[in-house]
Amino acid sequence: xxxxxxxxxxxxxxxxxxxxxxxxxxxxxxxxxxxxxxxxxxxxxxxxxxxxxxxxxxxxxxxxxxxxxxxxxxxxxxxxxxxxxxxxxxxxxxxxxxxxxxxxxxxxxxxxxxxxxxxxxxxxxxxxxxxxxxxxxxxxxxxxxxxxxxxxxxxxxxxxxxxxxxxxxxxxxxxxxxxxxxxxxxxxxxxxxxxxxxxxxxxxxxxxxxxxxxxxxxxxxxxxxxxxxxxxxxxxxxxxxxxxxxxxxxxxxxxxxxxxxxxxxxxxxxxxxxxxxxxxxxxxxxxxxxxxxxxxxxxxxxxxxxxxxxxxxxxxxxxxxxxxxxxxxxxxxxxxxxxxxxxxxxxxxxxxxxxxxxxxxxxxxxxxxxxxxxxxxxxxxxxxxxxxxxx
Amino acid sequence: xxxxxxxxxxxxxxxxxxxxxxxxxxxxxxxxxxxxxxxxxxxxxxxxxxxxxxxxxxxxxxxxxxxxxxxxxxxxxxxxxxxxxxxxxxxxxxxxxxxxxxxxxxxxxxxxxxxxxxxxxxxxxxxxxxxxxxxxxxxxxxxxxxxxxxxxxxxxxxxxxxxxxxxxxxxxxxxxxxxxxxxxxxxxxxxxxxxxxxxxxxxxxxxxxxxxxxxxxxxxxxxxxxxxxxxxxxxxxxxxxxxxxxxxxxxxxxxxxxxxxxxxxxxxxxxxxxxxxxxxxxxxxxxxxxxxxxxxxxxxxxxxxxxxxxxxxxxxxxxxxxxxxxxxxxxxxxxxxxxxxxxxxxxxxxxxxxxxxxxxxxxxxxxxxxxxxxxxxxxxxxxxxxxxxxxxxxxxxxxxxxxxxxxxxxxxxxxxxxxxxxxxxxxxxxxxxxxxxxxxxxxxxxxxxxxxxxxxxxxxxxxxxxxxxxxxxxxxxxxxxxxxxxxxxxxxxxxxxxxxxxxxxxxxxxxxxxxxxxxxxxxxxxxxxxxxxxxxxxxxxxxxxxxxxxxxxxxxxxxxxxxxxxxxxxx
Numbered sequence: 027x028x029x030x031x032x033x034x035x036x037x038x039x040x041x042x043x044x045x046x047x048x049x050x051x052x053x054x055x056x057x058x059x060x061x062x063x064x065x066x067x068x069x070x071x072x073x074x075x076x077x078x079x080x081x082x083x084x085x086x087x088x089x090x091x092x093x094x095x096x097x098x099x100x101x102x103x104x105x106x107x108x109x110x111x112x113x114x115x116x117x118x119x120x121x122x123x124x125x126x127x128x129x130x131x132x133x134x135x136x137x138x139x140x141x142x143x144x145x146x147x148x149x150x151x152x153x154x155x156x157x158x159x160x161x162x163x164x165x166x167x168x169x170x171x172x173x174x175x176x177x178x179x180x181x182x183x184x185x186x187x188x189x190x191x192x193x194x195x196x197x198x199x200x201x202x203x204x205x206x207x208x209x210x211x212x213x214x215x216x217x218x219x220x221x222x223x224x225x226x227x228x229x230x231x232x233x234x235x236x237x238x239x240x241x242x243x244x245x246x247x248x249x250x251x252x253x254x255x256x257x258x259x260x261x262x263x264x265x266x267x268x269x270x271x272x273x274x275x276x277x278x279x280x281x282x283x284x285x286x287x288x289x290x291x292x293x294x295x296x297x298x299x300x301x302x303x304x305x306x307x308x309x310x311x312x313x314x315x316x317x318x319x320x321x322x323x324x325x326x327x328x329x330x331x332x333x334x335x336x337x338x339x340x341x342x343x344x345x346x347x348x349x350x351x352x353x354x355x356x357x358x359x360x361x362x363x364x365x366x367x368x369x370x371x372x373x374x375x376x377x378x379x380x381x382x383x384x385x386x387x388x389x390x391x392x393x394x395x396x397x398x399x400x401x402x403x404x405x406x407x408x409x410x411x412x413x414x415x416x417x
Numbered sequence: 418x419x420x421x422x423x424x425x426x427x428x429x430x431x432x433x434x435x436x437x438x439x440x441x442x443x444x445x446x447x448x449x450x451x452x453x454x455x456x457x458x459x460x461x462x463x464x465x466x467x468x469x470x471x472x473x474x475x476x477x478x479x480x481x482x483x484x485x486x487x488x489x490x491x492x493x494x495x496x497x498x499x500x501x502x503x504x505x506x507x508x509x510x511x512x513x514x515x516x517x518x519x520x521x522x523x524x525x526x527x528x529x530x531x532x533x534x535x536x537x538x539x540x541x542x543x544x545x546x547x548x549x550x551x552x553x554x555x556x557x558x559x560x561x562x563x564x565x566x567x568x569x570x571x572x573x574x575x576x577x578x579x580x581x582x583x584x585x586x587x588x589x590x591x592x593x594x595x596x597x598x599x600x601x602x603x604x605x606x607x608x609x610x611x612x613x614x615x616x617x618x619x620x621x622x623x624x625x626x627x628x629x630x631x632x633x634x635x636x637x638x639x640x641x642x643x644x645x646x647x648x649x650x651x652x653x654x655x656x657x658x659x660x661x662x663x664x665x666x667x668x669x670x671x672x673x674x675x676x677x678x679x680x681x682x683x684x685x686x687x688x689x690x691x692x693x694x695x696x697x698x699x700x701x702x703x704x705x706x707x708x709x710x711x712x713x714x715x716x717x718x719x720x721x722x723x724x725x726x727x728x729x730x731x732x733x734x735x736x737x738x739x740x741x742x743x744x745x746x747x748x749x750x751x752x753x754x755x756x757x758x759x760x761x762x763x764x765x766x767x768x769x770x771x772x773x774x775x776x777x778x779x780x781x782x783x784x785x786x787x788x789x790x791x792x793x794x795x796x797x798x799x800x801x802x803x804x805x806x807x808x809x810x811x812x813x814x815x816x817x818x819x820x821x822x823x824x825x826x827x828x829x830x831x832x833x834x835x836x837x838x839x840x841x842x843x844x845x846x847x848x849x850x851x852x853x854x855x856x857x858x859x860x861x862x863x864x865x866x867x868x869x870x871x872x873x874x875x876x877x878x879x880x881x882x883x884x885x886x887x888x889x890x891x892x893x894x895x896x897x898x899x900x901x902x903x904x905x906x907x908x909x910x911x912x913x914x915x916x917x918x919x920x921x922x923x924x925x926x927x928x929x930x931x932x933x934x935x936x937x938x939x940x941x942x943x944x945x946x947x948x949x950x951x952x953x954x955x956x957x958x959x960x961x962x963x964x965x966x967x968x969x970x971x972x973x974x975x976x977x978x979x980x981x982x983x984x985x986x987x988x
Binding site for chain 2: 046071072073094111114115119122123125126141249252255256313316317318319327385389392398399403407410411414415
């Protein structure tokens, strides 16, 4: 019996003095570059960095299951709107101040802040914009009227072979630019933060935007069955003239050999600016990781550097979160266009209550475009549903 | 020969013991007490079965018992336990752990002075190789030099060190000698103690030693300093923190929270209660609904941390009383029942005729047909479901709407957005996926029906249809009825198909929960507990799972009684 105990003790002793290793979960596009950066970090610090590919939509759920058990990645790469939920669960470590923080855009930093603390190191901003195929659209439309006219023209000319305009009409994220443009809002922005009791998704502006969406469907420009996959694959095949998508998709379109251009989302009415959601991608540190200090070191003294940020941009071209990196890439027309679009945008709320909004709004839009409910009914009901769940 | 066998089996038992002990200690040392104790109990039980002659029959049951416990009983125990807690977003850790976090986590400290203390790290060397776990630290605090040895753990949980401490002592009166003796840290190159020497390794203020920063951070600070307090003789604490400039320096810190006892009145009797107190404001934290709240200077409550708390029947009551959940529950239950029933009946209606045809010995190339007909079963569900969703049922580009229906001169069908057709759609896919199973079990059962029965019936002048209904069908049902019951239970909880094909949609207008026409109970639960909310609500999910378990159990029981009717016929 005593021998067993000794064996057990020896085995556990080995585990205690195991080498430190940093694990990162990120989605496909960052794997290669982070692996290379990880090797450089190892050369300097002697700490292995293991980069694991996790589907973007699985990172948060997977982290939520693993991290409380003391497992899971030390660093995750994700979106700023995860912060509220992860902080509420006590799973994120605040990132301390460091010298070069002033080089970052304040919008990126405030997106990752929660309760007065910074919980993520931003590396890319993103906002959707109008992406058009130059073969069909010589000059991007400035207003929705122009866009409708153009889309109809293309639809007629190619008799259904090429679609004039596609965007997912039942996905809230893609309809938001019109809703916000007309004056709708998700949660009221007050000086003390977002007021989750004040929801502006059934106000006059939001309903106006919903009517516009309905009109697009009624005039057969948008099909109620359109979704992201259809939009993405048809544009890649050159069978769509205009779509609304984000900077993450650009690389694929370029690889597919599409002669594309990026422009602002057309104004729903002359003078009314379309306002997309602005999302920020960044690195977050697991508060239950035994390697917290190292993880923070990796982020603040390695990833946050200008060179590294520039290399991250080259690997996955999205709007850089550092001012001096943006200067470097100013001559890239895509970046300029997306930056302008993001400039009009509104940051996605990072409060946990946002979780209720997505499902409710997607369902409401679904009912509207399929004619199952009027825009007023659907939007009012969605707000009721969000309120009922927030209480 | 027998000796060898006995020796080998003893070796095996020995290995098994080692393995289980190892698991048990591993679990215990990581603070999984229930599971650890369970494994310890298990190893004693197994040894008892093997070495006690009376336990002889049990030794063959033991492996099954182990697997049963690990795979069935423990998950059930865990589900039931979870159903009575608020486990979910905001409540992810035990109360014990939440308090430990507040007391020991470096985040919950505040700096007393902003000015960093000068420090220098000295390492012992073995020849030329540094020994990273043998180091000394020199501090210069208010002009005085202090020495500290490697911090030792003072608070541990399992194997995790929550807090370690080291005393700062003046160099005089210790065995350590500074070489050279100096008042300036930068001039000191070595520390000797008897035969042993420690050489200067890292200091943030010396250019040459700064080169060692990465090694200091990854090999020393990471392991020994991140949760360590250095205690000054006066009682002041210093700890390694990242300061405003991003530099790793030692700062004077104080913990934000402490445990304290307070007197409260409960039922008119004074009682002492353990509370967490904020050191700065001296106010106890507010504890409400499984969460700690702090009160700031303005009197506002600030959410700090939540923990898993026992909530009694609250989750079950919510399912029954909360109109948001209970409202659509019945509607969804009715559809779930219909869905499971139709799935079984219709796929049998497709599979059985195929089986009858394939069972005909006059049919040539039976194996080829059989192989082809089983194909849907062989393709992974995830792939075929997505093929159906995007390739066949898609409203604009799917094969059915684009080619098939126009060819027949019919209007396109809204597979995803019309409640009726969405239901037809998911049923179609499920029938496609399950008819090969029905065909296979029917084929097996048909083999067992003696041919003499048909001969006798033919002599009596019974026609084909009569023979089918009076001989084939009842005898078939005797065999496959229990399988139909289990496939009913499977369809009842067939989350994958619903989730992949329609995601529960189209939405039901006017509902205050994420409800769709094709949602079955399990997909509705998933949406409620994991998608709609502020994240995840495991407590509610567990409660609803238990209710579904009883529902399916009850229905299956009734079904088994019903299928017993056929057994009467079989006799």
